[in-house]
Amino acid sequence: MAGARGPRFPYAPVAVWGLTRLVLLLFVLKVFVFPGPDVTSDVAVTYRNWYEVLRTGTFPLDDVTWQYPPAAALAILSPALLPFLAYTEAFFVLALLADLAVLALLGYAGRRPGRSSRGVWVWVVGVPLLGPTVYARYDVMVTAVAVAAVLAGVRHPRAMGVLAAFGALLKVWPLLVLVGTAGRRAWAAAAAAGAGIALAFAALMPGAFAFLTFQRDRGTEVESLGSLVFHVARHHGWRGEVLLNYGSVEFLGPYVDVVSTVALMLTGLAFGWLLLWRLCATRFPEHTPADAAFTAVLLFTTTSRVISPQYMVWLVGLAAVCLVFRGSRMGLPAGMVLVACFFTVLEFPLYFADVVGSTGFGITLLAVRNGLLVAATVTAGVLLWRDTVSYADRAPAPAGREAPAGNEESLAP
Structure with a gap:
């Protein structure tokens, strides 16, 4: 609440952020050991090897696990900014700073008139729910760029476009904002x-752009929505394999190509729905870009052949941006995403052996997490449609009572 001297400093969320992030750092620095597989190996081994190649001025052309747009090289090379630290420690510090940047962006935006501090709390709570994996991947850096893009779009659409383009060249999905x-x-x-x-x-x-050729032969990743078919099928005689393939643990074998094709078709349908929504939408309140970005990323994450744990940080960041705006309708799907984060850290890394082994417990964890993502996706889509699409046969407002002007605010120039 704003007082005579302006908004008060948000001591509570900053304190919670500091404590939870200290714990995350202690885990990735291995002061404490987080149960399950070592989540820092990607930084210590894979990213470090890519760093050695990238610093020579070329991309890792012979490594099929390099599946990222060219600007991802900047994230991998970024630890060179801290030469007084070892590569892994420098990377973790930079991930922490990206996390802090998102907190600062949300806090600044949330203190403006008509905004809310709910978004800050979504970020403060959501990130630690994912465990130390957040700091052991470069996705938190990409999320910071996407959050900045959406918030910039309120007043500076050109800045939003530049940031979205840069984010897309880091990891594609920020173009959806x-x-x-x-x-x-x-x-x-x-x-x-x-x-x-x-x-x-x-x-x-x-x-x-060699990364574009490294996607064609991928299987279905064991945490994706489509993987549930094979987790269950393994108990009924399916004879496929679970292998480390193209940098992730995937199902390979009979009918995997069919499920992967269905996933691509669902992604195509998601794109078609977004196009239809844009053609039908007539109202664009201030919060619409954030709500639409959140819905779009939910659609493409849920229908993907791969739902790696770090993908959830994208959704937490965009959910947080939505709830900065008081008019946003995304409270319920944002809550579903937060619960899904908790089940994500359970399925990876805590009980990843159960997931890979397709035990009943592992299947249950995946079914709940992926079910929450599906529910959040459908709910967000319905709410976005209702908030922005007008129908000619809607009943007119009662005489003498007009709709609030703020609900019809257009972002068009």
């Missing part, structure tokens, strides 16, 4: 910035 923008300036800025950055990488570093 543009789905709910009503004007063309953000899209034009994104196209120009994206083309410029991509051309620069293509000119300066060989193999900038």
